[in-house]
Amino acid sequence: MAKLKFIDLFAGLGGFHLALEKLGCECVFASEIQPELQSLYERNFGMKCSGDINEIDITKDIPDHDILCAGFPCQPFSQAGKQQGFDDQKRRGNLFYKIWEILECKKPEFVFLENVPNLKSHDNKNTYKVIYSTLSQLYDIQDDIISPHYFGIPQHRTRIYIVGRLKSKGGLVGFNFPEHTERPECNINDILVPDDSDYMSLRQITKGKFYQFNLSSCIRQQNSLTAQFVSFSLSNLANIFYPPPFLQ
Structure with a gap:
């Protein structure tokens, strides 16, 4: 063929x-x-x-x-x-x-x-x-x-x-898109340690005035696609690991 x-x-x-x-x-x-x-x-x-x-x-x-x-x-x-x-x-x-x-x-x-x-x-x-x-x-x-x-x-x-x-x-006779039934064998909940004392939410970290003031100011001043994505990410991200030393 x-x-x-x-x-x-x-x-x-x-x-x-x-x-x-x-x-x-x-x-x-x-x-x-x-x-x-x-x-x-x-x-x-x-x-x-x-x-x-x-x-x-x-x-x-x-x-x-x-x-x-x-x-x-x-x-x-x-x-x-x-x-x-x-x-x-x-x-x-x-x-x-x-x-x-x-x-x-x-x-x-x-x-x-x-x-x-x-x-x-x-x-x-x-x-x-x-x-x-x-x-x-x-x-x-x-x-x-x-x-x-x-x-x-x-x-x-x-x-x-x-x-x-x-x-x-003959067109698409007999064609079908694959069913959305497959599932990953591993997901994030299989990896995270729920009782990790170093696990902090983004909201906890952004309470620091230095971090919050500078980042939010940059976003407001930049009318760009990058700024849109950063702003969107900040509002949607759930949690992150191990904040840098100056935020601890």
Whole structure:
């Protein structure tokens, strides 16, 4: 049986590449706009990674393939971003239409997309309706929101996965996403020592005026994504181990 060929768009570190290669598929084209990630991709997989997908000539540069994989930019739809969607000022939201342009031209049998879960609810679900209706012109489509921790992998990272197969090839008859029934063999409660006298909550530590004043002031003064994440983390983290000496 011949290997299935795939292309890896918005390739990043090459997650799609790694997974499909392990399944015996062959990557015939990859695209990533960040130069640092292009270099890393070449080191990891031994193949050149093209740049800006908008500069690619679909007919000349992209070989025929069986699977189109794309983790297209999530910032326009993420809850941590401005949620500008298709109207994103940096033109990241409309990159879905580049994917569709490739699908229309090359018509690979399968399409495999990934994005943040908020994609499905963004703009009162209108964004996903556009994506679904567009893909459905050629493909039978299914989607699911999945996280690695559903299957015993120690990472909590929910993402929406969209899978499609050409209707002309029979669609997705017989396909189902995996059930969310797997459980990790080990969890944090198996590791923590409940009576540890050195175990302190974050709230206890932040009572120190020096720590609390400086950290909260920095967060208020910085209007950046990093500051948002720090602020979010402080409000959601439960406990930490062994505070530094100056806080004890």
